Amino acid sequence: METIVYFFSGTGNSRKTAESIAARLENARAVPIGAASLADFSGSDAAVGFVFPILMFGVPTFVLSKMRAVSAGFAGSSSKRYVFAVATHGGNPAASCDQIDRALKLKRKRVAHFSLEIPRKKFDADAYERRVSEISTFVGERRLPPFDSPRLSSRLLTVLVNPMGNAFMNPKFSAGASCVGCGACARLCPTGNISMIGGKPSWGKKCDTCFGCVNWCPSAAITGKMADAFRYRSPLASSAEELFVR
Numbered sequence: 001m002e003t004i005v006y007f008f009s010g011t012g013n014s015r016k017t018a019e020s021i022a023a024r025l026e027n028a029r030a031v032p033i034g035a036a037s038l039a040d041f042s043g044s045d046a047a048v049g050f051v052f053p054i055l056m057f058g059v060p061t062f063v064l065s066k067m068r069a070v071s072a073g074f075a076g077s078s079s080k081r082y083v084f085a086v087a088t089h090g091g092n093p094a095a096s097c098d099q100i101d102r103a104l105k106l107k108r109k110r111v112a113h114f115s116l117e118i119p120r121k122k123f124d125a126d127a128y129e130r131r132v133s134e135i136s137t138f139v140g141e142r143r144l145p146p147f148d149s150p151r152l153s154s155r156l157l158t159v160l161v162n163p164m165g166n167a168f169m170n171p172k173f174s175a176g177a178s179c180v181g182c183g184a185c186a187r188l189c190p191t192g193n194i195s196m197i198g199g200k201p202s203w204g205k206k207c208d209t210c211f212g213c214v215n216w217c218p219s220a221a222i223t224g225k226m227a228d229a230f231r232y233r234s235p236l237a238s239s240a241e242e243l244f245v246r
């Protein structure tokens with residue numbers, strides 16, 4: 001049976017993880033989540049997965065909107081379909097699983113939730129490989145992992161802090177004089193929020209603050225609120241080109 005692994009990735013961890021899971025399975029492919037649509041599921045019994053980062057104690061809003069769209073395409077087959085979600089994070093996924101169940105309109109025990117911590121400092125390649133292999137085995141066998149219900153403190157972070165972050169964190173990115181107009185930022189933005197106008201990037205209003213554009217700009221030309229606080233490139237990727245989605 002086919003497996004489709006949708007990914008949303010800013011700095012590279014989730015994309016590389018999705019590709020790694022797909023490579024370990026038979027008849028599986030990793031697909032940018034921007035390409036997800038209802039039509040993908042008409043007449044198909046494919047297993048469907050989502051791999052994404054935790055941003056400010058929640059699931060990126062773009063991912064949740066795509067999950068809602070895709071779940072409508074499950075109509076009539078949701079009781080049989082295997083659905084999984086892999087949250088990559090730096091140590092605190094909070095109660096993101098609650099957001100996922102709601103967006104997919106599936107009951108708690110219907111979604112295979114996996115948490116994959118990728119520490120920003122001291123990345124342990126062996127531990128990462130072991131966890132990805134473990135997740136891939138669960139997915140390959142269509143099994144649900146044991147589930148720990150989030151604590152109240154985690155739920156408060158996701159219910160209260162996450163929407164505040166989404167509403168108020170506007171990085172107001174701009175490209176400085178060192179921008180060479182290569183378009184890498186526009187090609188890797190997972191929400192399609194960057195257009196090249198007159199050879200320079202222009203940011204729209206659907207930024208999910210993944211900081212992919214800032215961190216992978218080859219000229220370090222992009223500045224914006226909090227840009228220095230979130231300096232990070234996935235240790236799993238070695239070039240911006242590997243992360244292009246368009």
Ligand SMILES: Cc1cc2nc3c(=O)[nH]c(=O)nc-3n(C[C@H](O)[C@H](O)[C@H](O)COP(=O)(O)O)c2cc1C
Nearest residue numbers: 009010011012013014053054056057089090091092
């Ligand atoms: C703006 C921002 C907010 C983040 N918030 C959290 C968080 O609340 N909890 C956490 O564990 N990690 C957090 N992280 C870390 C990311 O979830 C982690 O690095 C993830 O693997 C990045 O995935 P990507 O490389 O596919 O974008 C945050 C990262 C960014 C850029």
Ligand code: SF4
Nearest residue numbers: 179180182183185217
């Ligand atoms: S990636 Fe950097 S150098 Fe390339 S167009 Fe974007 S801002 Fe300019």
Ligand code: SF4
Nearest residue numbers: 189207208210211213
């Ligand atoms: S504009 Fe930059 S930070 Fe915002 S979603 Fe796109 S790549 Fe991520």
